[in-house]
Amino acid sequence: MTTMMISKQDIIEYINNNYPDIHLELNSFKNNIIDELLNIFNIISINQNDFQLKSQRYFIETVVDELSEKYKIFYERQYKLNELLKLKLPEQRSPEWHLLRQNILTASSFAAAMDKCHFRSRDELIYSKIIPEPYESNPITEWGVKYEEIATLFYQSITGTVIKEFGMIPHPTFPIFGASPDGICDDTGPMEFCSRMLEIKCPPKRKFTKSVPPHYMMQMQGQLEVCDLDECDFLQVKLEEYDTLLDYKNDIFDSSEPYKSINEEYDNIINGKTKENLPKGVTISYVKEGDASHNLSYLYPKLYQTHEQYLEWIDEYIKKGYNIVETKWWKITRYELSLVHRDKLWWNDHIEHIIKFYNDYIEYKSNPDKLNELKAQINNKKKKKKNEIFIPAKLPPCAFIE
Template identity: 30%
Template sequence: MNIDSDYVNSNSTSMDSIDLPKVESVTISEDEWIELTITIQELVNDILEENIIRISNANVYKEITQAVIDVLFETLAHLFTEEDEIFEDIQELAEQMVEMEIERSDIPKRSLTMTLDNLEQQTEEVKIQLENTIEQLRNIPQPQQKTTEWYQFRYNLISASNLWKALGSEAQRNSLIYEKCKPLDIEKIEQSNGNVYGSMHWGVKYEPVTVQVYEDMYQTKIEEFGCIQHPKYNFIGASPDGINIEPNSNRFGRMLEIKNIVNREITGIPKTEYWIQTQIQMETCNLDLCDFVETKFNEYEENDFYEDKTHDYKGVILHFVERPEIESDILIYKPSFPKYIYKPLSIENKKKSIDTWVENIKNEQNEDNYALFSINYWYMEEFSCVLIERNRKWFENAVKHIEHTWDTILKERVDGYEHRAAKKRVPKINVFMDASSNSYVTNIQKKQTACLIRLDEEGNIYNKEDS
């Protein structure tokens, strides 16, 4: 079992395995050594216990180590100068001592890198408890998705994905309060959800693909549970990407949270906001473990897809759009969400098999008044899965801040919230002229764009090559 983030586990379990820097010029008495180790133990425990809320910080172990290094330098300053090579040895000593104290602590590690080899077998008692918890989650009544009641339900919650702002900077907290105080505008939300070109939509589009890969990779089954309201703190809501429901899997009862990365590096270290999100989800659903999965997908042309022999996971996504209604010979367009159909991994990636599958899906969707807009060929470039354990002590400290923020939201929905709005900075439009008297403009403000789709007489997407 390896610990990710900035902490690496080893077999060090006692002070006997901690060595002083191997520098002959350094001499320290046994009493001084004992006093030093006690000071460091107290320092680490203070950070972990009294400032437990900071454990959400992705760099928390580096911060602890640096604090210990500062103490070591201060204590041993009389033994060396800044030019001595001992500085590196002191840093190594600090890392060893922090490692030992974290191992001794009863606070869960921030996250861990797991393999199938070191998963513990679940007892029958644990499985029964998990089965009961999952069944309870299934039976929680919820409004139907995308209805007015559903939007209203979510409006009166702070979702796990946004809750980190309540624990962030003053500007982030202001942003959360402002967004939750604004009157609910369902039409605007639906228009935003219909945008298929942003990074957020990319994540939504590829979430089912990640589930397919995860299920295949770990031989398990994932089920969605919608938006769950916390049983005690009814202002907290969580929408986990899924829960493992395969009883024969060692991951049974484990939550799944997915992030499909577009343009940043996957480090295996959950960002602060993502770690907080998983903690809130586990608390809300009363589960103790969460697999945090990050993936990176790319798309390529059809020919490249069939020629590609290097990627283990690749597939096809069909993008459908709803046909307009016809009233009095007039086409009536209405906002609609993109509809995606995903090729099962069990269908082989050969052209004949895929063409047959595409044709069958087109016929099925045609009956529901949907037209095929595009065929997307994808491959998975990167996959990361780390385990995050439920940290009850962290939640006990964090929920007080969350509740205070919610009380502020309720108050300012009545008294006024406009003062929370961020100050808008309008970029200055600059006009330049080059030596040839050609002028060009920079910093032009972007406006919303619309995608126009041409349909043929039968209501299908118009293809010039077919005409």
């Protein structure tokens, strides 16, 4: 009688096929599962000594325990996801959304509130929350708005997930703090992705780094705390726009090359990919009826289509009478995906600093004279910084003065 070799995948498939409705009670059926598998794979035989038999039992038991723990985590995350989906939240960039952001510290401003942001000081943040500046789009922010959806579609394609969007979420018990995550994975994809948060950056100029920049790490820790979640994928995507449609057509994925960069299912896709095995496609920029001419909205087709399919898609919107400003053919040239874990101790160390920031904000808001002093202080710092000329104390050996 031949003894069959059992694998981890065999054990998982057997449990999923024969115990599909008792995932949370797997440990109660552990001995049954072990005995059944030992018999099915003919492990109990005259060819198995006591050491072998005990080792096989140990192997099956560890897989059952691991799977049981995975299901436990999955159902906990699924519950948290469903609770978040029940929240009544203001729509992104709506007047209610802006008002909520104005009265609390948000995760995206966390680094500035701690005076650890390169782009805005703590004082400037306080002043802007009291005297809001009108929102003015610039090429860098508009690029991010335009291509965030492409990055989301790409993420979904390489992870097998579906992203749910959320507006501004206030902290349930710490009302002076809130967050607007780019998205959260639902429960229809791989188990390990359930309720995993997604934070996207599409920098047009900033150099990519393998590590997560500190100010973005602070943002994600704040987001995870607000949503009571454990993980966030930090996705950086570099995109470029083709000069012409011909350039787009000539950038073709060679399916004969043995690409194994993402996953097998992805690598089997041929259409809508560059020679670097990364997505390419097209977007439509248009102006909604009643909007100002500079206030652009965007349309996105599915990924991985032929250029003929994309041209047909564009033609459909032309026929519908959309006020199309331009179409842009784009490609992803690089991406970095980093998994960030929640750090509860780090957050706890920053709570008092958040409260201090909020107290200062309230004090300036209720005292116009102090607010004017703050404004003068900000202006003086800007003027001083503008007039500063850096003169090194000692020139490096390779420096020459003509």
